[in-house]
Amino acid sequence: MNKGVHPLSDLEGKKNEILSAFQFRHATKEFDPDKKISDADFQYIIETGRLSPSSFGFEPWKFVMVQNKDIRAKLAEYASGARKQLPTASHFMIILSRLPKDMVAGSDYIRRMMVDVQQLSPETVQGKQAVYDHFLKTGFAIEDDPRVMFEWACRQTYLALGNMMTAAAMIGIDSCPIEGFNREKISDVLVAEGIMDPEHYGVSVMAAFGYRLHDPAEKTRRCAQEVVAWVE
Secondary structure, three states: OOOOOOOHHHHHHHHHHHHHHHHHOOEOOOEOOOOOOOHHHHHHHHHHHHOOOOHHHOOOEEEEEOOOHHHHHHHHOOOHHHOOHHHHOOEEEEEEEEOHHHHOOOOHHHHHHHHHHOOOOHHHHHHHHHHHHHHHHHHOOOOOOHHHHHHHHHHHHHHHHHHHHHHHHHOOOEEEEEOOOOHHHHHHHHHHOOOOOOOOEEEEEEEEEEOEOOOOOOOOOOOHHHHOOOOO
16 A cells, blocks of 8 residues: 555544544533643644645734733623633633735735745745735735735634634534624733734634533534535
8 A cells, every 4th residue: 555545444534533523613602710721732733723724825823822810801801702711711812913014915024924934936936926916906906905904814814713623622622713802902902911013913813722611502504405506
């Protein structure tokens, strides 16, 4: 058998394992405060976020772990959707997204990503920058609207969050994505605490991780026939 090719039984087992993780995962509203995620397990979760895809590979995210109880309490004042999660979650994450000025084709950040991180040749940098500029101005045509530009970058952070929640579920760790917060007030707290640089970042989404305190209700979803369309 060729190296790297799994037997069919292994592939079927892996598929079942992944689907089981999706069945296990639910938006956990309250965690067991006495159960903590190990450092090794959470580093694994973060690594799946770090390795997640992003448009053009420009990674517009930053994952901020808020473990300080006093800061969590301040956040809770402006996060109605996280009132139970903030005091009980083992790990509480705020995902920041790059602001539009960092995401335009000619920014220092985009150039550093291409040169230092992606290690592209000068010719490739020039070509990729031109393609990206065209995408922002003509393809998606979003560069003229800063709000749309920011929300486009935020959408990419959800790819990383989805991967982290699935990775957590694969090892029996619960999670909850959270949008129930006042973005302006939360930003003010993060800036005042020296956590977020408002010149380069804005708040995208929150997420809590830990171990469930209560068993969830049975998962419900629309049937496949309602959500899948084949065009052949």
